Amino acid sequence: MSVRERTIIAMDFASAESALECARKLKGTARYLKVGMQLYYAAGPQIVAAFKEQGFKVFVDLKVHDIPNTAKGAMESLASLGADMVNVHAAGGKEMMIAAKEGLQKGTMASGREPLLIAVTQLTSTTLDVMNREIGIHGSIEDCVRNYALLAREAGLDGVVASPLEVGLIKEAAGADFFTVTPGIRPAGSAVGDQKRVTTPKMAFDLGTDYIVVGRPVTGAANPAAALEELIGSVENG
Numbered sequence: 001m002s003v004r005e006r007t008i009i010a011m012d013f014a015s016a017e018s019a020l021e022c023a024r025k026l027k028g029t030a031r032y033l034k035v036g037m038q039l040y041y042a043a044g045p046q047i048v049a050a051f052k053e054q055g056f057k058v059f060v061d062l063k064v065h066d067i068p069n070t071a072k073g074a075m076e077s078l079a080s081l082g083a084d085m086v087n088v089h090a091a092g093g094k095e096m097m098i099a100a101k102e103g104l105q106k107g108t109m110a111s112g113r114e115p116l117l118i119a120v121t122q123l124t125s126t127t128l129d130v131m132n133r134e135i136g137i138h139g140s141i142e143d144c145v146r147n148y149a150l151l152a153r154e155a156g157l158d159g160v161v162a163s164p165l166e167v168g169l170i171k172e173a174a175g176a177d178f179f180t181v182t183p184g185i186r187p188a189g190s191a192v193g194d195q196k197r198v199t200t201p202k203m204a205f206d207l208g209t210d211y212i213v214v215g216r217p218v219t220g221a222a223n224p225a226a227a228l229e230e231l232i233g234s235v236e237n238g
């Protein structure tokens with residue numbers, strides 16, 4: 001798969017109109033879009049269908065985190081959207097992840113097209129200090145991410161979301177075929193904002209990630225398609 005196919009654009013917009021306008025600009029350049037909470041709650045499930053009709057692959061990033069029965073039901077409903085990838089929080093535990101997988105399987109039984117199911121480990125906006133003192137998880141970020149990745153693997157999930165900085169330890173612990181999807185991507189010189197555990201796109205691929213997720217550096221650019229082309233060029237020719 002090419003770098004272009006492995007680059008997921010986070011479409012964090014406040015309305016369907018602004019998201020669709022950006023998608024039009026990215027057509028022919030981007031292959032994979034991500035619908036997160038802001039856009040999904042504003043535009044509803046129809047936005048997934050709209051992106052799919054335009055030929056994009058779609059990651060529905062709703063980070064389900066609830067009791068097992070509710071997570072299962074959420075995934076059964078999400079299954080009908082035709083997404084290519086969906087996710088849960090690993091912090092919900094193994095029983096919740098198993099239930100989520102069951103819900104997804106049940107929901108896709110008719111179509112037979114089951115999306116990849118991945119689990120968020122530690123958000124890329126979380127520092128060691130915040131994880132230890134505010135969230136109350138002791139030890140290193142690496143240990144926490146490794147533990148969540150192993151739990152997700154045992155639950156039958158396809159991979160995890162983490163920082164590119166943790167890809168090596170995830171692959172070592174859970175296997176090379178266990179997917180890593182990595183936000184926290186910042187091309188050299190672009191604003192880091194609220195992200196904490198970041199790398200450049202080139203470094204993320206050099207570290208072995210399967211997919212990168214990038215939002216504002218592309219969608220916030222005056223010319224999103226040119227920004228994405230430059231990002232892809234920085235990986236392929238950098």
Ligand SMILES: O=c1ccn([C@@H]2O[C@H](COP(=O)(O)O)[C@@H](O)[C@H]2O)c(=O)[nH]1
Binds near residue numbers: 216
């Ligand atoms: O740990 C995580 C999990 C999800 N995200 C999402 O990725 C994008 C990143 O957008 P940028 O504008 O490139 O910062 C965003 O939709 C997050 O919700 C993440 O950043 N970290």
